[in-house]
Amino acid sequence: MATGDLVKLGALYVGGAVKARPQKPWRNDTAAPGSSGNGDIPSYSAGQTIEIKDTPSNTANQIHWREVIEGNKKYLICDRNLLVNISWNDLNAQELVEGKKVAIDGQEYLLRIMTGGEEKREGGTGSSYGGGKLPNEWDRWIVNEANLPGLPKPTATDLDTDQTATDLNGAHNQLWNWLYVYSWCQDVYKHNSTYRTYRGGNSARYWTWNNATTRYSHVGWRPVLEVLNSAPLITGGSQNLGNKTGPFSVVYQVSDPEGHAVNVTEKINGKIVRTQTGVPQKQNLELAVTLDQWASVPLNQQSTIEIEAIDEKGAKSTRLYTFTKTNAPPTAKTVEPKGNLQEIAIVSTITPTFVYQFTDSDPGDIQTAMQLIVEDTNGNVVHDSLKKQTAQSFYQLPDNAKLEWGVRYKWRVRVWDKYDVPSNYTFDEFFLPNRPPNVSNLRPGSKDKDAPEGASLTPTFEWDFEDLDLEAQAAYQLVVRTADTDAEIYNTSKIHKNVKSHTVPNFVLTQGAAYYAQVTVWDPNGLEGVSDKAYIVTNATPTAPILTTPINNYRTTLKPTLSGIVGTDKEDDGQHFVVQISKNHDFTGEVLTHRSDEKRAGWKVNGYDIPEGGVKNDQSGQPVSYTLQEQIDKNTKYYWRMAAIDASTKAIGKYGDVRYIRAGNKLAYDTLVHPIDTGAVAANRVLVALDYALASDGSNPAAIKVWICNNANDVKPTWEDMTTDFINMDYHTFTNNEKTAETWAVALKVEIVANDTMGEIFVASHGFTFD
Numbered sequence: 001m002a003t004g005d006l007v008k009l010g011a012l013y014v015g016g017a018v019k020a021r022p023q024k025p026w027r028n029d030t031a032a033p034g035s036s037g038n039g040d041i042p043s044y045s046a047g048q049t050i051e052i053k054d055t056p057s058n059t060a061n062q063i064h065w066r067e068v069i070e071g072n073k074k075y076l077i078c079d080r081n082l083l084v085n086i087s088w089n090d091l092n093a094q095e096l097v098e099g100k101k102v103a104i105d106g107q108e109y110l111l112r113i114m115t116g117g118e119e120k121r122e123g124g125t126g127s128s129y130g131g132g133k134l135p136n137e138w139d140r141w142i143v144n145e146a147n148l149p150g151l152p153k154p155t156a157t158d159l160d161t162d163q164t165a166t167d168l169n170g171a172h173n174q175l176w177n178w179l180y181v182y183s184w185c186q187d188v189y190k191h192n193s194t195y196r197t198y199r200g201g202n203s204a205r206y207w208t209w210n211n212a213t214t215r216y217s218h219v220g221w222r223p224v225l226e227v228l229n230s231a232p233l234i235t236g237g238s239q240n241l242g243n244k245t246g247p248f249s250v251v252y253q254v255s256d257p258e259g260h261a262v263n264v265t266e267k268i269n270g271k272i273v274r275t276q277t278g279v280p281q282k283q284n285l286e287l288a289v290t291l292d293q294w295a296s297v298p299l300n301q302q303s304t305i306e307i308e309a310i311d312e313k314g315a316k317s318t319r320l321y322t323f324t325k326t327n328a329p330p331t332a333k334t335v336e337p338k339g340n341l342q343e344i345a346i347v348s349t350i351t352p353t354f355v356y357q358f359t360d361s362d363p364g365d366i367q368t369a370m371q372l373i374v375e376d377t378n379g380n381v382v383h384d385s386l387k388k389q390t391a392q393s394f395y396q397l398p399d400n401a402k403l404e405w406g407v408r409y410k411w412r413v414r415v416w417d418k419y420d421v422p423s424n425y426t427f428d429e430f431f432l433p434n435r436p437p438n439v440s441n442l443r444p445g446s447k448d449k450d451a452p453e454g455a456s457l458t459p460t461f462e463w464d465f466e467d468l469d470l471e472a473q474a475a476y477q478l479v480v481r482t483a484d485t486d487a488e489i490y491n492t493s494k495i496h497k498n499v500k501s502h503t504v505p506n507f508v509l510t511q512g513a514a515y516y517a518q519v520t521v522w523d524p525n526g527l528e529g530v531s532d533k534a535y536i537v538t539n540a541t542p543t544a545p546i547l548t549t550p551i552n553n554y555r556t557t558l559k560p561t562l563s564g565i566v567g568t569d570k571e572d573d574g575q576h577f578v579v580q581i582s583k584n585h586d587f588t589g590e591v592l593t594h595r596s597d598e599k600r601a602g603w604k605v606n607g608y609d610i611p612e613g614g615v616k617n618d619q620s621g622q623p624v625s626y627t628l629q630e631q632i633d634k635n636t637k638y639y640w641r642m643a644a645i646d647a648s649t650k651a652i653g654k655y656g657d658v659r660y661i662r663a664g665n666k667l668a669y670d671t672l673v674h675p676i677d678t679g680a681v682a683a684n685r686v687l688v689a690l691d692y693a694l695a696s697d698g699s700n701p702a703a704i705k706v707w708i709c710n711n712a713n714d715v716k717p718t719w720e721d722m723t724t725d726f727i728n729m730d731y732h733t734f735t736n737n738e739k740t741a742e743t744w745a746v747a748l749k750v751e752i753v754a755n756d757t758m759g760e761i762f763v764a765s766h767g768f769t770f771d
Contacts (some may be wrong), residue, residue: 003069004150008062009105009225011056012082015048020060025080026180027218033180034165041181041220046088049093052223054105065225066175068141069147072257074227077114077141078176081220088184088196088212091221095686097186101228106316110226114138116185116199116399120207125191127208129161137224138185138199142176162204178204183222230257231317232309238320241371246361248288250305250321255281260311267306268293297325303707314524330360332366332424334392336731337431341377341408345431346525350403352431355394358415367391369416374401377408377430381383387416406469408432426516436527437473442519445534449483452514452535454649459538460503463519463531475522482503483514483535494522509538514641541653542575543567553758555662558632562626564642564656566605566615574614574647577603579626581640585658594626597645602627614647634664635762667752669763675712675745678770682744683710685733686770688726694752695759700726702761705751708732708768711739712747719749746770 012019019042026032026039044050055062065076091097099112117132117139119125131139140146144153152566154172157164163179173179178200189195189209196212198219199205210219245697254262266287273293279285287305289297297303305321335355339345343456358367372395374383383401395413403409410428441464446453465473475497480490490508502519509515516533526683545564549558562579569575576597580587596610603610606622615622624642631639642656686708696700706726709717722732748768752761 002150003067003148003707005067006079007065007067007076008059009053009065009076010063011054011061012058012063013049013051013053014042014044014083018056018061019082021063022080022082025177027054028084029217030180032168033163034168039084039181041081041084043217044083044090044215044221046090050083050091050096050221050237052102052104052111064752066151068151070146070148074230074257075141076225076227078223079175081181081222084217084220085180085636086184086219086221087215090215091184092212092581095223096583097184098221099226102225104225106314107231107312108228108313108315110228112186112224112226113222114141114183114185114199114224116183116187116197117207118187118190118197124258127206129159129203129206131205132185132197132199132207136185136187138183139573142178142199143205154669158204160203166579167203170556172204176200176204182208182219184219229260229313229315231315232256232260232262232311234307234309234317234319236319239322241321241323244323245326246363248323249286249288249452250307251284251286252307252319253282253284254279254309256311258311258313260313260314260315263310265308265310267304267308269297269303270306277583283565294325295364299327301325314497327419328361328609329421330358330365330415330423331577332413332415332426333357333359334411334413334426334429337411337429339430339432341430341619344408344525345429346434346527347431348434348436348527350405350433351399351401352433353394353396353399354404354411354413356413356415356426357393358417360417362417365417365419366419367393367415369421370395370413372411372413373425374403374409374411375428377410382409403433405433407433411454432525434471434523434525434527435468437471437521437523437529439519439521439529440466442517442531442534444649445517445536445537447532447533447535449516452483452516452537454646454651455536455537456541456646456649456651456653457509457511457538458504458506458654459509459536459651460501461517461519461534462501463521465500465521467523469523471523473500473521474524476500476502477520478502478504478517479519480509480515480517483516489515502614502751511538511540513538537649539573539646539649539651540570541646541649541651542569542573544644544654544656545577545642547642547657547659548623550659550661552659553662555754555758557665558634559628559630560632560661560663561625561627562640562642563623565697566620566622566624567644568617568620569644569646571646571648572617573649574611574615574616576610576645576647577624577626577640577642578645578652579640580655581628581632581638583636583638585639585660587639587641592628592632594628595645596626597647598649602629614645631664635667636663637661638663662758665754665763667754667763668750669752669766671747671766672712672717672749675747676770677713678710678744678746681742682737682739683734683746683770684709685731686722686746686768687729687731688722688748688766688768689729690726690750690766691764692752692761692767693760694751694758695754695761697759698756700755700757702752702754702757702759705753708734708747709747710734710736710744711741712745713741713743714739715741717747744769 022041024039028039066676070077099110104112113138120128145149182201185197187197197207264276307319310316326648330703336346372385412425414425444455478492516535519531547564578595581592639660642657707719718736725732
């Protein structure tokens with residue numbers, strides 16, 4: 001509080017009856033200038049007791065005071081007269097002139113009236129508009145000659161000799177209510193001891209006197225409360241703290257002007273939450289609302305925090321804070337699956353579990369319900385859980401949701417708190433139901449650790465990749481470890497290639513040692529599959545056969561024989577052989593593979609069938625050959641290679657050189673399928689032209705033969721050799737004049753024999769004219 005502040009304190013009791021605060025605070029027998037009628041200050045009757053008691057709840061009965069603080073002293077000056085028709089002697093008889101001690105709301109005061117000066121300021125007898133003899137409290141406080149901040153100063157109209165409506169409604173009179181009623185002061189008139197002074201009435205500074213026994217309607221009692229034991233001070237002021245969504249703190253300090261010990265009681269909604277004895281003064285004290293206390297605060301209603309400070313003399317002060325507890329909406333947070341369209345989350349099921357979190361700034365608030373929505377990327381709702389009463393932080397998609405493998409979806413969720421307040425939906429999270437790939441049949445290798453499969457020192461591991469979502473292999477990683485200690489020997493790290501084989505390089509594996517291999521594969525979405533362990537034992541593989549025939553670019557039959565020279569095996573194990581034939585030089589795509597250890601038909605060593613156990617080193621240098629058991633495509637270039645197989649370990653050694661051949665020694669071409677019908681007239685002669693190639697390399701060049709017929713519709717056409725005419729680019733005259741079919745027709749037949757040439761032979765198109 002500060003000088004000039006309005007204080008509402010206590011109530012007036014006269015003769016035991018409470019008196020309402022005057023609302024027209026001027027004499028009660030005359031209307032003040034500019035007023036609506038006589039004043040309503042109550043009149044005193046002789047012998048009535050005058051008391052000021054504790055502050056009532058009825059605001060109409062509360063007395064209004066203006067606070068004045070000077071130095072260490074504090075005063076409360078009533079802002080109006082409370083009684084008229086009361087003499088100075090009446091007041092003095094009840095010790096209300098120089099004062100008596102009273103207690104109001106637990107605070108001690110000296111209840112008295114102001115000093116006004118023993119004579120007029122200029123001295124001598126008579127009244128004065130110039131004020132009273134200094135010093136006096138009326139001129140110091142009411143007229144504010146002390147220039148106290150917070151108190152108004154009278155204007156010129158407040159000080160002149162006229163009483164007008166301007167005076168009545170002026171700011172100074174509205175605060176002090178001096179117009180048309182005088183206020184008794186303590187002073188004995190200097191020039192006659194039977195008289196006492198009073199002030200105001202005619203002007204804010206007017207000074208005059210009258211007999212101490214007189215009772216007039218225009219002279220009244222304006223009390224002053226002098227604080228004897230100041231109540232403790234609490235920093236700040238009472239205030240509304242607004243809406244609160246969670247526990248908070250109030251920080252304050254207390255001090256006592258007289259240095260008395262101070263006890264503090266803290267209340268929330270009238271309930272004591274803490275009492276402190278002898279608190280430290282002028283230091284921060286904090287009332288922190290606990291979670292339990294917050295839980296007991298009613299929702300959406302104004303609540304109070306009251307700080308009550310009482311000193312050891314019983315003087316008390318309070319601070320009142322108001323606030324309203326409001327409920328903050330909860331927040332939902334997605335946990336998994338989490339992803340966007342660029343980095344989509346992968347789930348390995350079509351009934352995934354969605355995990356989310358409930359958070360709420362309101363302490364003690366809990367989740368009571370949730371709603372989860374799944375949509376496809378076009379915004380079509382696939383599943384809506386609707387509002388579901390649950391405190392769980394996960395949701396299992398039901399089987400009937402019917403998600404599809406390989407389809408992208410998005411999901412969002414919202415939650416409700418215990419006050420049934422919903423959160424906003426979370427942002428969409430994108431996910432893709434996708435099955436991990438399968439990898440199987442890792443080879444070479446056995447699943448039995450005690451029966452490892454033999455392999456070379458540089459084995460080529462192959463595997464089968466399967467993906468139920470029809471996605472290609474995106475990467476692989478091959479790891480080789482020792483079978484007995486699991487020590488890692490070889491690790492490719494992750495290789496981003498769609499290949500399903502990998503060769504272990506030289507100088508990694510040790511001869512005669514046992515290992516196991518495992519391969520991990522990934523699909524494009526990062527899902528992985530891991531193969532079973534493939535156990536191997538190393539053994540040096542035989543050297544590759546040296547290829548002999550056919551030589552490069554040699555033209556062969558459609559079931560060619562491919563030959564080489566037998567090499568050696570370091571351990572003199574039996575040797576089998578394998579040949580591969582492909583239309584591609586890198587042996588990708590379709591590859592024909594024939595192993596003598598799996599099917600011996602067609603295989604010969606030194607002209608004899610290869611033995612079931614293979615051949616030993618004593619047959620090194622002898623020829624080995626394989627004759628294809630099926631035809632290959634005619635007039636096609638093929639690449640072939642051969643390797644040896646260790647008969648004891650089944651390990652394939654390195655392939656030797658690659659050679660290529662041309663399949664087929666003879667090219668046949670005819671137009672019998674679509675002959676040219678000549679109707680009832682037979683063709684007489686014909687001229688033939690071809691777009692063809694005829695190889696000329698070798699000692700016996702390729703040769704061409706051309707035949708023509710004019711009865712192509714017959715079951716057995718009559719073919720006439722026109723090779724010479726074709727080579728000479730001349731007409732051929734038909735000699736045939738018979739047919740068995742209804743009509744005549746012309747057809748062409750061409751045959752090219754490559755002989756020992758290796759060049760290209762072909763017929764691309766033909767043309768002929770006839771008459």
